[in-house]
Amino acid sequence: MHTGLTVGEFSRVSHLSVKTLRHYHDVELLTPADVDPGTGYRYYSLGQVPTAQVIVRLRNLEMPVADVKAVLATEDVGTRNELISAHLARLEDRLAQAQSAVESLRELLARPARGSAIEYRTVHGQPAIGIREVVDRQDVVSWWQGALGELHGFATARGLRRTGPMGGLFASELLQDERGEALVFLPVDGDARPVGRIDAVVVPGAELAVAVHHGPLETIDLTYGDLGTYAARHEIGVDGPLREFYLRSPLDATNEHDWVTEVGWPIFRSNG
Structure with a gap:
């Protein structure tokens, strides 16, 4: 029984x-x-x-x-707590990602219909130090942050005079094929001997349509969308890497909502 x-x-x-x-x-x-x-x-x-x-x-x-x-x-209290704490940390990460997605969607819904203000700009070639690499799209943000810090530290240690904001060039393949060439650069005055993955580069000149993006990189696609739409509507877009200038980056502001990035879309401009 x-x-x-x-x-x-x-x-x-x-x-x-x-x-x-x-x-x-x-x-x-x-x-x-x-x-x-x-x-x-x-x-x-x-x-x-x-x-x-x-x-x-x-x-x-x-x-x-x-x-x-x-x-x-497990009968060990410490081990049991570690297992539970690790899972809670994963939940917190997922919650943070969800919160970021919610904020991004709210920003999209609240954007004015007119989109970003766009200006034309001619940029000339300029000497710089840079880090160039073929990267996967899923890794580009962490790679970008590391490159910014490395260039900043190198320029400070060498006492190089900066001649403009840090920036980046990103091949179209990075978006289209999820893997492509990226260059993060810092314009400087004077010769810089290559060390490690840092090299002396000349950032090429270009004609650009430029818009300013305020805030985190999670929403920078909205600014790119405004520029791409404008270039297509006016039939002025040309092949070439997309360009960014970091007026306020993680090196300047720990709060990503304070970041300011100028986004440049390559265009054709007549001289007439």
Whole structure:
């Protein structure tokens, strides 16, 4: 005779459905205290109620079953807390990403219909120090931040005089094929001997349509969209790398909402 709780009774006590309890048995997350070999009926003990309550809370936090099993299997409090803390950190990262996406969507909905103010600009070739590399699109932001810091540190250590804001050139393939050449540069006066991945470069001149982007890079596609739409509508767009000038970058402001970036779209301008 069985003295434990039937699966239905344990379901009511634990607030886990019968279907869920059967699944947890199948994946060996919460195994019944006893299973009748003749009927296959499952029986749970009252001592399993606290375990079920822990499982409910961890699964409500979207912890994967394998991780929940690891938490329940360890008897070391420190290890158990580390597993839970690691999952909470992942949840916080996802929450931050979701919050960023919400803010980006709100900014899009609140944008004026007229879009960005656009001006024409002629930029001339200028000597600079730069870091050039073929990068994957998913890595470009971290690569960009590292390149900014490296160029800044190099120029400061060498006492180079800056002749303009830091900037970047990005090949169309970076967007079209998700991999392409990127160059981050710092205009300087004087010769700079190449060291490591830092090289002396000449940033080519160009005719540009320019718009100013305020805020984080997550929303810079809106400014690019305004420029690309304008260039296509006026039939003045030409092939060439997209260009950015960092008037206020992570080197100047820790709050990304204070960043200011000029975005340049290559165009054709007649001399007439």
